[in-house]
Amino acid sequence: MFVPFENVRIGTFQEKNQDPDILSSTADIVKHLECLAQKGTDSICFIGTGSDPVLRKDIFEILDFANQKGFQRIKINTSARYFKDKKHIFEFFKRGAFFFEVPLFAHTPSLHDKHTGEMGSFRQAINGLKLIRKNPIHRRMNYRAFLQISLDTNKINYQYLAETISFCFTFNPDRIRINLRIPEISLSKIIPDLKNSLECCIENNCFPIVKGIPPCLMQNYEYFLYDFYNKCSGIPGNQYLDQCQTCLYFRICPGIPSEYIEKYGTKEFSPVLETTLDMSCINYLLKNPDP
């Protein structure tokens, strides 16, 4: 079972942001962390809005405070482009920030840079990923980062999914998360490649996780569905079919985007009436539906 991280959305600059969910000043961030600690939150994830959280001048001050508050897991969503060297990475490790989530669009500079719109971003990200994997030893302590690489697939890069995943193994990731951007892709087109890619991850001791696909299309692979564990039922813009009422996964399934149904119809979806999955897991989720 995944323990979700509480997202802390931080702006790049220490200026007031129009969006109240984006924290800008050091004081506001510290106050928010204080509230989370009081609520008993144990895992937090810093997400940069507009830019990379690593670029904030006060990032170490914020991490020091989070560390003092005793959060068990501190994660940073980062492009990995701005890590300068081993020492710089160590500054994160030493403040308890061992979890890194790094997005990668493709396995080649041309595809990746085209997607980010910035020449050289691929090379910089690769350097950063290598630095994260340096795992420094300091005062006899062996620091090891938990590295998750996230791949957003769309109609351009899904055809290179297998190559991109193989490339990710260079960095020995702990987890690869594949975010499917449906309805840009017909699911029946991507599922064979997707299942092969999951198998490939497992063979390479890397836990794969897929976001954005109804479980009826991924039978025998349910353990790898993000939405399944995170009970993402009732997502706005998603819908269920009449026959979904009889599906074993009805209250766990994220549903199907309406746009997808308009574009590709409903033929691909049919209720799951039996499963080989451990029933205690399903029963737990069914007893604990979304609030």
Ligand code: SF4
């Ligand atoms: S049949 Fe419906 S409820 Fe069941 S997994 Fe598919 S989309 Fe979800």
